[in-house]
Amino acid sequence: MYTYLVIGGGVIGTFIARELSHHEGEVLLVEKEDALAQVQTKHNSALVHPALMAPPDKGELKSSLAREGNELYHELLKHWDIPVVRHGALLLARSEDEVESLREHLKAGENRGITDTLFLSKEEVKKREPKLCDSVAAGLLMPSAMSANTKALTDMLAQNARLNGADIRKGVEVAAIESLGEGAGFRVKSTEGEEFETKYIINAAGIACEKIAGLVESEVPYKTEPNRGEYVVLGPEAKDFVHHIIYPLPTKKSKGVLLIPQPDGTLRLGPTSTDQRSTTDAPVTEEGKASIKNDIDRLVKGVPLQYISHTYAGIRSTIDYGDFYIKPSNEVDGFIHVAGIESPGVTSAPAIARYVVHEVLGKLTKVERKAQVKEFELE
Ligand SMILES: Cc1cc2nc3c(=O)[nH]c(=O)nc-3n(C[C@H](O)[C@H](O)[C@H](O)COP(=O)(O)OP(=O)(O)OC[C@H]3O[C@@H](n4cnc5c(N)ncnc54)[C@H](O)[C@@H]3O)c2cc1C
Structure with a gap:
């Protein structure tokens, strides 16, 4: 019998499996696709957002985990050669009318103790990014932002989890979950008829979280509200068009349309x-x-659309809860929801893993670090 079975091999499930593998207990991660990180983790902006872009009014837990997650990535990069672009980000006032709002963002960040943001005048911001529109009136430089190859990252996490004893199974789709009796664990069945017994289930199935939870709960405590984000991608011919990640001021609903230079x-x-x-x-x-x-x-003038290489879209796993939903089931002992992990989910992922293991599982069972942990070794 496994101690922990993680459903979903996106960045969230894989970070959790790695964190669990550093602790006592047998760990299994199952992913329905033939490779990790094929769903939301691949179809996104691949940004490690700066803390300023994850304010608490969009969800307190989200905000605190995103801030911690950003810091943990900078730590992880001391050990792993994850492909990243680390030129920081610019948040722009697209006209004089937006400058006051930009200053309010700066002030709100300072009130939260964010001290690395720099206000740039029109001249300073244009000096950093000559292709900005002439109407751009000012900017905030947020040095801790980066873009990352999330597939490479997820594969590294899986390698480290395996080296610490976790089983990572791809091409295994969970179809049914049977309770083995109160507190006795679960029997998880795949579409191919394989069965796995486990004491705890961590539901990190992204947009499928509600469906998976519905296999064990009569009333799932959240509803999925899918939201699509579309992208146009310019090929490497456009590599030096901009150097920073460029954000407009966010709206109530979203962070807006960005320019995001990628490691490739x-x-x-x-x-x-x-x-x-x-x-x-x-x-x-x-x-x-x-x-x-x-x-x-x-935002910019003369965007070289002649270099469009492809387009894609991702579906945000938004739920009607208004924050990340990371809690044990109210109905079934040993079932943990890691749901509603929309943006900034990639950013928060390292902190979500710690939160799940220490704040959630740690309150249900004894979570003990192994005597010998290969913290950063890769296969
Ligand atoms: C348009 C868009 C832009 C975004 N931009 C950013 C950004 O710039 N920065 C940021 O921090 N966040 C961003 N996000 C959010 C981020 O992508 C997600 O929060 C993160 O990828 C969630 O990871 P996950 O592992 O929960 O989900 P997923 O990557 O979707 O992983 C869930 C996995 O579960 C598997 N699964 C589902 N059902 C089953 C089953 N029955 N059995 C086994 N496996 C199953 C799926 O195949 C999938 O691989 C963005 C999201 C979108 C959609």
Whole structure:
């Protein structure tokens, strides 16, 4: 019998499996796809957001885990050669009218103890990014932001988890969960008829969290509200068009359409934000592409769209709870929800793993660090 079974091999489940593998107990992660990080973790902006872009009014837990997560990535990068772009980010006032709001963001950050943000005048910001529109009136430099290859990161996490004894199984889709009696654990069945017994289940199935929870709970405490984000990607020919990650001022609903230089030299433009019913279909639409172009044209001039290499879309695993939902089930002992992990989920992932293991599981069972941990070794 396993001690812990993690459902979902995105960045969240894999970070959790790695953290668990550093502690006593047998760990199994199951992922339905034939590779890790194929769903939300791959179809996103791949940003480690700065703390300023994760304010508490968007969710207290989200905000604190994103801030801690950003710091943990900088620590992790001392040990692992994760492909990243670390030029920082600029938050822009696109006109004089937005400068006051930009200053309010700076002030709100200072009130939260964020001290690394730098206010840049129109001249200073243009000096850093000559392609900005002439109407851009000021900017905030947020040095801790970076973009990262999230697939490479997830594979490294899995390697480290395996070296610490975890089993990582790909191509295993959970189809049913049977309780073995109160507090006795679960029998998890795959679509292929394989069975695994486990004391605890950690549900990190992303957009499928509600569906998985519905296998054991009669009333799942949240509803999924899928929201699609579309992107246009420019090939490496556009590599030096901008150097920083570029954000407009965020709206109530989203962080807006960004320019995001990637470690492979490509430049992602997006995402849009469209509510939809489907949790699986992620089309890129003509409207989406037009609105990306429209928004980007308000940030930079002469975006080299002749270098478009491809488009893609991801579905945010938003729920109706208003924050990350990381709690044990109210109905079934030993079942842990890690749900509603929308943006900034990549950013928060290292801190989510610690939170799940120490704050959630640590209150249900004895979580004891192994005497010998290979903390950063890779295969
Ligand atoms: C458009 C968009 C932009 C974003 N931008 C950012 C950003 O810049 N920065 C940031 O911090 N966050 C961002 N996010 C959020 C971030 O991508 C997610 O929070 C993060 O990837 C969630 O990871 P996850 O592991 O929970 O989900 P996923 O990566 O979706 O992983 C869940 C896994 O569970 C598996 N699974 C599902 N059902 C089963 C089953 N029955 N059996 C076995 N396995 C199963 C799936 O195959 C999948 O691999 C963005 C999200 C979107 C959609």
